[in-house]
Amino acid sequence: MxxxxxxxxxxxxxxxxxxxxxxxxxxxxxLETSSLYVxxxxxxxAADIANLAAANTPSPIVRTAPSATALATARQMAVVxxxxxxxxETTVTAGASGVPELSTRILHQSPLDFGQxxxxxxxxxxxxxxxxxxxxxxxxxxxxxxxxATSIYxxxxxxxxGCTIAAATYLNLCGTPxxxxxxxxxxxxxxxxxxxxxxxxxxxPPLSSFSxxxxxxxxxxxxxxxxxxxxxxxxxxxxxxGTTIPKAPLTLEIAFxxxxxxxxxxxxxxxxxxxxxxxxxxxxxxxxxxxAPDPTCLYPTTISGDVVLSGTNQLTFGSGCYAIGGSxxxxxxxxxxxDPLPGASVMLxxxxxxDNAPATLSFGNMGFSIxxxxxxxxxxxxxxxNGPFRIGGGITNQNGTLRxxxxxxxxxxxxxxxxxxxxxxNGxxxxxxxxxxxTLAGSTxxxNGPFxxxxxxxxxxxxRLTFGDGPFEFSGGSLTLSPGSETVFGVGDLNFYGxxxxxxxxxxxxxxxxxxDAQRGSSSAFFYGGSYSFKSDALTAVGTTFAFYGGSVxxxxxxxxAMTAPTASTPTFGxxxxxxxxxxxxxxxxxxxxxxxxxxxxxxPGSNISIYGGQSVEIPEAGCLxxxxxxxxxxxxxxxxTRSCSLSGMAARTVSLTR
Numbered sequence: 001m002x003x004x005x006x007x008x009x010x011x012x013x014x015x016x017x018x019x020x021x022x023x024x025x026x027x028x029x030x031l032e033t034s035s036l037y038v039x040x041x042x043x044x045x046a047a048d049i050a051n052l053a054a055a056n057t058p059s060p061i062v063r064t065a066p067s068a069t070a071l072a073t074a075r076q077m078a079v080v081x082x083x084x085x086x087x088x089e090t091t092v093t094a095g096a097s098g099v100p101e102l103s104t105r106i107l108h109q110s111p112l113d114f115g116q117x118x119x120x121x122x123x124x125x126x127x128x129x130x131x132x133x134x135x136x137x138x139x140x141x142x143x144x145x146x147x148x149a150t151s152i153y154x155x156x157x158x159x160x161x162g163c164t165i166a167a168a169t170y171l172n173l174c175g176t177p178x179x180x181x182x183x184x185x186x187x188x189x190x191x192x193x194x195x196x197x198x199x200x201x202x203x204x205p206p207l208s209s210f211s212x213x214x215x216x217x218x219x220x221x222x223x224x225x226x227x228x229x230x231x232x233x234x235x236x237x238x239x240x241x242g243t244t245i246p247k248a249p250l251t252l253e254i255a256f257x258x259x260x261x262x263x264x265x266x267x268x269x270x271x272x273x274x275x276x277x278x279x280x281x282x283x284x285x286x287x288x289x290x291x292a293p294d295p296t297c298l299y300p301t302t303i304s305g306d307v308v309l310s311g312t313n314q315l316t317f318g319s320g321c322y323a324i325g326g327s328x329x330x331x332x333x334x335x336x337x338x339d340p341l342p343g344a345s346v347m348l349x350x351x352x353x354x355d356n357a358p359a360t361l362s363f364g365n366m367g368f369s370i371x372x373x374x375x376x377x378x379x380x381x382x383x384x385x386n387g388p389f390r391i392g393g394g395i396t397n398q399n400g401t402l403r404x405x406x407x408x409x410x411x412x413x414x415x416x417x418x419x420x421x422x423x424x425x426n427g428x429x430x431x432x433x434x435x436x437x438x439t440l441a442g443s444t445x446x447x448n449g450p451f452x453x454x455x456x457x458x459x460x461x462x463x464r465l466t467f468g469d470g471p472f473e474f475s476g477g478s479l480t481l482s483p484g485s486e487t488v489f490g491v492g493d494l495n496f497y498g499x500x501x502x503x504x505x506x507x508x509x510x511x512x513x514x515x516x517d518a519q520r521g522s523s524s525a526f527f528y529g530g531s532y533s534f535k536s537d538a539l540t541a542v543g544t545t546f547a548f549y550g551g552s553v554x555x556x557x558x559x560x561x562a563m564t565a566p567t568a569s570t571p572t573f574g575x576x577x578x579x580x581x582x583x584x585x586x587x588x589x590x591x592x593x594x595x596x597x598x599x600x601x602x603x604x605p606g607s608n609i610s611i612y613g614g615q616s617v618e619i620p621e622a623g624c625l626x627x628x629x630x631x632x633x634x635x636x637x638x639x640x641x642t643r644s645c646s647l648s649g650m651a652a653r654t655v656s657l658t659r
Contacts, residue, residue, distance in 0.1 A: 036126060039110045044128030046081040048657060050074040051104035051130035054090055060102050060134060061618075066090045074104050083108055093131060105129040132657050140644035141166060141626055142181065146218050146605055148631035152177045153199075156612075156634045160642035161204070167632075168216035173199040175635075180204045185214040220603055220628060225575040233549040233583060236528035239475045239497050241452055245412045245432035249392040250297055250349050250369040254325030256304045271320055277305030280313050286341070289320025293345035295367055297321035300349065309336045309361075317366075319344040327352030327372065330361040339364035353393060356382040356400075365405065373414065376400040386425065394434070397422045397442070406447070418442040418463070426468065431456050438463045438485070448490065453477060460485040460505060469512070470523075474499060481505040481536070488512070493573060494525040501532040503539065506559075510541035517543045518622075521566030521573035527551075539563065545574035545581070545600075552585040552607070561591075564623055565600030565645075577601055577624060577645040587629065591615040593637075599623030601645050605630060612636040619643055 053073050054060055060070040071090050078088040087108040092100045109123035142160035143150055150165060151172035152158050158165070158179045165171065166185040170193050173179065178201050186193050190212045197207050220226045257274030263281045271289030289301045299321065306326035313336040328350055330336050334357070340346040346366035353372035354361075358379040365385035373393035376382040379400055386405035394414035395402070401420060407427025416422075416436040426447035435457040438444045442463035449470050456477045462484040470492025478500045481487045485505040490512045511522025522543040529550050537559030543566040546553075555561065565579040566572075579600025580587060586607040589596075593614040600623070602609055609629035611617070617640035619625045624645035634640065 036110060036124065039126050040128065042081075043083075043106050043108065043126050044130070046078055046083060047104050047106045047128035047130040049081060050077040050088065050106070051090070051102060051132050052657065053077045054104060055102045055132040055134055061092055061100055065092055066102060070102065078106055101131045101133045103129060103131040130657060140164065141219060141628065142642035142644055143627045143632055143634075144216060144219070144629075145169075145632045146216055146628065146630050148608070149196075150632045152179055152634045154635045155637050157639035158634060158642060159640070163626075163642065163644040166214070166216055170196045171210075172196045173201070173203060175199060176201040178202050183211065184209070185211045185216070187214060187216055189213055218605055218628070220601070221605070225578055226581065226603070229545070229547050229575060229578065229581050230583065233526060233528055233547055236495060236497055236526065236549070239454070241454065241473065241475075243454070245410050245430055245454075247388075247390055247410045247430075248412050249371045249390040249410075251371065252297055252300060252302075252323050252325075252349060252351065254302045254304045254323055254351065257302065259305060271301040271318065271322075273301075275301075275303040275305075277326070278303055278307045280307070280309050280315070282311035282313065284314045286316045286318075287322065288318040289322065289346075291319055293319050293347075294321040295345075295347050297323060297347055297349055297369075306352070310334050313337070315339070316341050317344060317346045317348075319346065321347040321349060323349040323351070325351050328354045330356045330359045332357040332359055334359040334361070336360070337362045337364075338366075340366055354382075356380045358400075374402075376402040376420075378420075387427070395422075399440075399442075416444075418444045428452070430454075431458075435459070437461065438465045449492070460487050464488075470494065473497070474501075478502070481508055483535075483537075489523065491517070491522050491573065494523060496525075496527045496530060496532075498528065498530045500530050501527065502535075504533065504535040506537040508536045508539050510544050517566070517572075518564055518620075519543065519566060519568045519571070521545075521568065521571035524574040536561075543567075543571070543574060545578045547581045547583075548585060549583045550585060553580065553582055553587050555589045556591070560594050561596040561598070563596075563598055563600075564620065567599075567622065577626075578603065580604070582607070586610070588612075589615070589617075598625055601626045601628065603628050607631075608633060610634075611638050611640060613638055615639070617641065 054070040057069045057073050060067055074090040075085045075088050083106055088106055090104045093103045107125060107127040110126040111123050140163055142163040142165055144166040145168050147168050149169050149172050150167035153172060153174040156177045161180045162182055164183045165181045168187045170188045171186050177199055184205060255274050257276040259276040261279040262283045265283040268286045271287055290299055300323040302323050304325040307324055307328045310331040311334060315338050318341050348366055349369045351371050354370060355375045357377050360381045362383045363385055368387055369390040371392040375396045378398045382402045384404045387407050389407055389409045391411045395416040397418045397420045399420040403423045404425060406425035409429045411431045411434055414434045418438050419440045419442045422444045424446045429449055429451045431453045433455045438460045440462060445466045446468050448468035451470055451472045454475045459480045461482050464486040466488045467490050469490035472494040475497040476499050480502045481504055483504050486507040487505050488509045524545045527548045531551060534555045539561045541563045545565055565577050566574040577600050580602045582604040584606050587602055587604045588610040590613040595616045598617055599619050608631035609627050610633045612635045614637040619641050624643040626645045
């Protein structure tokens with residue numbers, strides 16, 4: 001009998017089977033690993049394609065977030081390459097130099113075959129990620145100081161890889177700034193410049209690549225746009241519209257007449273009779289006057305006393321002038337209409353006031369000359385047809401509804417105060433020596449102008465104030481847009497001849513709306529002398545040029561700013577790519593942790609430009625941002641993208657993968 005302990009018959013076969021099984025397992029694992037590697041390459045390739053496509057869309061990064069177009073493009077390209085929209089994530093990340101980059105990640109579950117036996121899982125996550133940097137390769141200046149230093153320090157970030165940073169003396173780099181530029185020029189020697197590079201941040205290009213002993217030349221000193229702005233500012237030394245209002249209210253001597261009362265009557269009255277006090281209740285009255293237009297009131301029908309109204313009334317007038325020596329009083333609950341007869345030309349003169357209690361009072365189209373006040377009580381409804389209007393007193397709307405038809409309007413020395421809904425139609429608007437105040441939750445709306453405000457004040461305390469298209473001419477008074485208010489200026493030039501302007505509302509829009517006309521321009525705002533303050537929570541001025549003669553400009557707010565210069569070669573309003581021009585003063589931009597959108601040149605050749613705080617300043621896809629000042633300081637946590645503003649337009653954009 002054999003000893004089975006020493007019998008090795010068949011062992012080779014067993015070992016062969018075992019070896020084959022091991023080889024099969026290794027082969028299966030190799031195939032599985034190779035398959036996953038190929039899937040990883042496919043996913044990475046799809047992420048690169050999706051991210052490059054997204055980065056090449058217009059404005060792929062908007063306020064440190066991917067634009068809607070970039071997000072949609074990344075998803076679409078991923079789907080084309082066999083992935084699901086929910087497997088794609090596109091974000092904005094900080095690049096190696098601290099500037100934003102567009103990143104796309106694709107993560108999906110890849111099925112396992114043999115791996116299921118070892119891991120008890122049917123799928124395994126496979127991902128690919130890609131980051132891209134968008135660089136506009138403009139040529140020319142991004143930042144230039146003309147007679148002092150350019151300073152970028154603390155934790156400031158300047159992203160201008162396509163253009164030049166220049167300093168008349170030296171470039172001060174201290175703290176931990178992040179700077180990216182195509183070229184750096186300084187007016188001092190390498191030895192002196194080395195002293196002022198005390199930074200632990202990232203500086204590109206490095207000190208060894210700086211251009212030393214290079215004079216700083218003002219690129220805009222003889223620019224036709226700047227010369228045109230200077231000429232316009234210097235022409236604002238004189239107010240061209242006179243010191244007296246073009247058309248004052250009519251003043252007449254009213255002959256006395258007898259008092260009359262009408263209640264429940266339907267009568268026709270002659271225009272040749274002299275009337276005293278008229279008391280009218282629930283009546284229909286027609287007055288024929290002389291039957292011919294009389295805009296200067298040479299032959300008026302006269303009412304020497306008050307016109308007192310109650311109940312429901314209809315008054316109609318033939319052509320002519322009607323002069324009321326007292327006041328027109330519409331009592332509580334009354335419903336009264338004043339209308340011209342069909343085809344009639346009517347002039348209504350009120351020496352006293354028009355007072356509408358909590359009632360309804362309506363006027364048709366006629367000329368209005370009111371020496372006293374126009375008052376609409378709380379819950380009152382007062383409506384005027386088309387004018388013209390001459391008002392010597394004030395206009396008061398106490399939480400009622402007051403509407404004027406088309407003008408022109410001449411308001412001499414009175415106060416316009418609104419706490420309700422006040423609307424003016426289209427037409428030239430003259431406010432001489434008086435004031436316009438929008439209070440509480442009031443809403444004051446003007447149609448298209450032009451607007452001329454001389455020596456008075458315009459105040460929006462806490463409501464909404466809307467101007468139609470201009471131009472807008474302010475002289476010697478003040479414009480105050482207080483915290484909590486909302487103000488909109490339509491399309492047209494704004495000119496401030498002295499006085500003061502305070503922009504501190506919760507929302508201020510120049511150029512009709514938040515889209516404006518970025519190419520042809522929406523407005524230009526010129527300030528000559530006086531004082532100005534910009535502290536708005538949200539300031540929007542698309543396609544606008546701001547110019548200041550004397551004084552300094554400070555933009556200090558807690559909300560966002562979207563301010564762009566027009567980009568057309570010959571814009572209708574403003575000057576191509578000129579956002580701010582400050583003659584003789586300084587410019588400063590200080591905000592908290594907000595994101596601003598600016599485009600254009602900020603030009604303060606005689607003083608300094610300071611940008612500091614914690615804001616992030618970005619530029620639109622077709623825009624630029626260029627700083628030219630005597631000194632330039634960017635510090636604290638301010639972050640801004642820069643791109644040269646050239647007359648030839650924006651240079652080509654390049655997109656490169658960084659990882």
